[in-house]
Amino acid sequence: xxxxxxxxQVEYSxxxxxxxxxxxxxxxQINLTSGEMSVDxxxxxxxxxxxxxxxxxLHYLLEQTPPGLDALSPENLLIFAAGALTGSVLPGSGRHxxxxxxxxxxxxxxxxxGGWWGSELKRAGFDALVIRGKAENPVYLWxxxxxxxxxxxxxxxxxxxxxxxxxxxxxxxxxKIRIAQIGPAGEKLVRFASIINDTNRAAGRSGLGAVxxxxxxxxxxxxxxxxxxxADKELMSVVTKWIFGSYKDxxxxxxxxxxxxxxxxxxxxxGTAIHNYxxxxxxxxxxxxxxxxxxxxxxDRDTCEHCPVHxxxxxxxxxxxxxxxxxxxxxxRYGGPEYxxxxxxxxxxxxxxxxxxxxxxxxxxxxxxxxxxTGGTIAFAMECAEKGxxxxxxxxxxxxxxxxxxxxxQSLLHAIEAIAxxxxxGDWMAEGSARMAQRLGGSAPDYCxxxxxxxxxxxxxxxxxxxxxxxxxxxxxxxxxxxxxxxxANFPGSDVCARLKExxxxxxxxxxxxxxxxxxxxxxxxxxxxxxxxxxICHFYPYxxxxxxxxxxxxxxxxxxxxEINQIGARIITMARLYxxxxxxxxxxxxxxxxxxxxxxxxxxxxxxxxxxxLADALQRYYQCMDWDKNGVPSEQALKSLxxxxxxxxxx
Amino acid sequence: xxxxxxSPSPAEDLKRGSAVILIKGWHLPVKNSTSPASGPEKYVVxxxxxxxxxxxxxxxxxxxxxxxxxxxxxADMTHLLQDGDVxxxxxxxxxxx
Numbered sequence: 159x160x161x162x163x164x165x166x167q168v169e170y171s172x173x174x175x176x177x178x179x180x181x182x183x184x185x186x187q188i189n190l191t192s193g194e195m196s197v198d199x200x201x202x203x204x205x206x207x208x209x210x211x212x213x214x215x216l217h218y219l220l221e222q223t224p225p226g227l228d229a230l231s232p233e234n235l236l237i238f239a240a241g242a243l244t245g246s247v248l249p250g251s252g253r254h255x256x257x258x259x260x261x262x263x264x265x266x267x268x269x270x271x272g273g274w275w276g277s278e279l280k281r282a283g284f285d286a287l288v289i290r291g292k293a294e295n296p297v298y299l300w301x302x303x304x305x306x307x308x309x310x311x312x313x314x315x316x317x318x319x320x321x322x323x324x325x326x327x328x329x330x331x332x333x334k335i336r337i338a339q340i341g342p343a344g345e346k347l348v349r350f351a352s353i354i355n356d357t358n359r360a361a362g363r364s365g366l367g368a369v370x371x372x373x374x375x376x377x378x379x380x381x382x383x384x385x386x387x388x389a390d391k392e393l394m395s396v397v398t399k400w401i402f403g404s405y406k407d408x409x410x411x412x413x414x415x416x417x418x419x420x421x422x423x424x425x426x427x428x429g430t431a432i433h434n435y436x437x438x439x440x441x442x443x444x445x446x447x448x449x450x451x452x453x454x455x456x457x458d459r460d461t462c463e464h465c466p467v468h469x470x471x472x473x474x475x476x477x478x479x480x481x482x483x484x485x486x487x488x489x490x491r492y493g494g495p496e497y498x499x500x501x502x503x504x505x506x507x508x509x510x511x512x513x514x515x516x517x518x519x520x521x522x523x524x525x526x527x528x529x530x531x532t533g534g535t536i537a538f539a540m541e542c543a544e545k546g547x548x549x550x551x552x553x554x555x556x557x558x559x560x561x562x563x564x565x566x567x568q569s570l571l572h573a574i575e576a577i578a579x580x581x582x583x584g585d586w587m588a589e590g591s592a593r594m595a596q597r598l599g600g601s602a603p604d605y606c607x608x609x610x611x612x613x614x615x616x617x618x619x620x621x622x623x624x625x626x627x628x629x630x631x632x633x634x635x636x637x638x639x640x641x642x643x644x645x646x647a648n649f650p651g652s653d654v655c656a657r658l659k660e661x662x663x664x665x666x667x668x669x670x671x672x673x674x675x676x677x678x679x680x681x682x683x684x685x686x687x688x689x690x691x692x693x694x695i696c697h698f699y700p701y702x703x704x705x706x707x708x709x710x711x712x713x714x715x716x717x718x719x720x721x722e723i724n725q726i727g728a729r730i731i732t733m734a735r736l737y738x739x740x741x742x743x744x745x746x747x748x749x750x751x752x753x754x755x756x757x758x759x760x761x762x763x764x765x766x767x768x769x770x771x772x773l774a775d776a777l778q779r780y781y782q783c784m785d786w787d788k789n790g791v792p793s794e795q796a797l798k799s800l801x802x803x804x805x806x807x808x809x810x
Numbered sequence: 811x812x813x814x815x816x817s818p819s820p821a822e823d824l825k826r827g828s829a830v831i832l833i834k835g836w837h838l839p840v841k842n843s844t845s846p847a848s849g850p851e852k853y854v855v856x857x858x859x860x861x862x863x864x865x866x867x868x869x870x871x872x873x874x875x876x877x878x879x880x881x882x883x884x885a886d887m888t889h890l891l892q893d894g895d896v897x898x899x900x901x902x903x904x905x906x907x
Contacts, residue, residue: 417903420902424900426879426900646902649887650862651872669877669885669887762883764883
């Protein structure tokens with residue numbers, strides 16, 4: 159196998175090798191255009207103020223990219239970042255973050271993925287990878303215990319993620335090689351292409367796969383030779399003993415059915431969008447619920463590094479060994495669908511057939527596509543078809559040979575294939591629903607359900623009003639994770655309520671509306687969640703501030719407090735805001751599309767929705783609480799108090 | 811036990827001044843079981859109190875936060891129970907996804 163000439167060998171730092179600290183102390187910089195590689199060795203203050211994950215991503219985007227770049231240009235950075243706790247013994251730490259400028263939104267792309275890859279990156283010697291430029295021909299990166307080289311990827315370009323995984327592992331030889339990669343969708347620059355690791359995990363949202371594809375980078379294979387130690391084993395064991403003693407109770411839902419167990423519950427309480435947000439009730443939803451899936455499709459369970467829960471599903475169907483195309487056999491290599499996937503590819507598109515939904519998930523894993531944006535964009539196209547906007551149009555002077563239809567399973571699967579290949583109407587859908595709506599014009603924008611150009615997750619904004627505000631505000635486009643989930647905070651004893659009480663906020667919260675106490679709660683909860691996305695910790699774990707304090711101090715030997723965790727989270731949120739403003743967004747973009755305000759006629763949330771004026775009022779109150787001006791620009795005082803050095807260009 | 815997701819029957823046989831609360835949820839960490847994991851528990855409670863107060867009076871300590879749907883409409887836990895109300899309580903997965 160021929161290699162590119164550039165390769166380097168980086169030694170482990172003594173403290174990391176000795177297992178005394180959880181950071182390697184090394185961040186790898188790679189220029190794919192020139193082949194040059196170098197290593198940053200930031201001071202400890204860098205790690206303490208940014209923690210890792212999203213913190214690192216924002217630092218590099220603000221400090222090392224110019225404003226206004228094309229997200230698919232070589233100038234964009236693609237950053238893979240582990241966090242303070244990645245690879246440690248703490249359950250829920252088997253995760254890493256990926257970030258860049260998003261080709262879907264033009265804003266921040268910052269997505270986290272579970273599995274095994276992130277821990278192995280750290281064991282291989284690096285806290286993060288900062289990748290710039292574009293290789294002349296397809297390449298993959300191989301990092302083997304500090305030895306870094308670029309290798310030809312021509313033989314795997316065009317292959318699915320499972321095929322690529324097998325070929326690269328065979329080529330490199332040896333056990334425990336973990337791979338993060340793009341599928342054909344990323345190669346084709348589909349704007350919501352994902353980065354898949356371990357063949358069944360995804361850094362899903364905002365088009366990171368397209369950024370990787372634009373660099374001709376097919377995969378990153380990693381293997382380490384050491385473990386991730388912690389500074390204070392006794393302090394770390396306070397948290398690990400607590401979680402091992404309590405997870406069977408607090409996470410019984412995850413052990414039992416994983417997120418698939420919430421499908422019917424979310425439908426019956428109005429959380430799951432149906433028929434592209436047009437309907438309140440969906441016949442046959444029980445076919446997609448966990449109880450049904452376990453009877454028909456689930457063959458096994460899967461987990462992430464150091465996690466005892468095994469929440470992931472592994473589904474299997476039909477004779478997938480013979481790999482015919484166009485049928486509904488399902489390869490268990492690709493895992494199984496989570497709630498968001500089931501919601502986006504099921505009721506949103508009016509599909510109540512579990513085999514079809516699970517097959518759709520398999521295709522998204524094989525091709526590397528974000529399931530939420532895939533479902534949201536296809537549902538948008540289905541509504542355009544329903545409303546008669548797509549007949550008579552053409553692609554390359556021919557009529558579309560296929561137009562997706564609500565409720566038609568083959569139509570859904572065909573649409574995914576067409577998106578991944580950018581064929582026919584798939585080429586239009588591959589741009590995302592917002593761009594497709596602009597291209598179609600007329601009433602099409604009314605059917606688009608996005609925030610900052612990204613399709614909404616399956617937590618209906620008409621039920622969850624503070625979450626709706628979070629969708630409008632999020633620097634990553636509509637996001638349900640670094641957000642406050644209104645329905646989790648209406649009952650005492652939830653982990654959300656426990657964290658609010660730690661911060662002195664009265665809980666539980668009112669269910670509907672965005673009262674001042676909910677804004678206060680949103681501020682601390684999003685700070686905590688941004689902290690989690692920088693340490694990179696699984697949100698399913700019911701960790702409170704006190705647990706994170708012990709975990710971080712146990713891992714790194716620091717003395718942080720709950721207030722410092724909040725401050726770190728606020729720093730990251732504010733850096734993300736600065737990034738948005740630098741890239742040309744204004745407070746006018748903190749918005750939802752009209753369908754988010756459209757009240758349903760029936761179902762559990764009939765007649766309920768925020769009004770645009772309510773959202774606008776809540777945003778002003780949020781800006782004020784954050785010490786931002788009425789245009790959502792952070793004050794100099796806010797930046798100083800959060801110790802943020804970056805400043806917007808003087809023209810502002 | 812009714813199947814998960816069955817709509818409760820109208821509360822015809824309820825005494826006056828009562829409401830029904832059905833709690834659905836994961837009761838045991840039943841890994842890989844093909845039996846329904848989420849059968850409802852049914853309680854008859856006095857009307858005139860909030861849903862939350864009724865659950866607290868029952869001594870109910872759920873393993874996940876609950877969301878209430880009253881007579882088919884999602885409602886706040888502070889909803890004051892009326893005569894004949896049928897309340898379904900659904901667990902919310904902790905963490906955000």
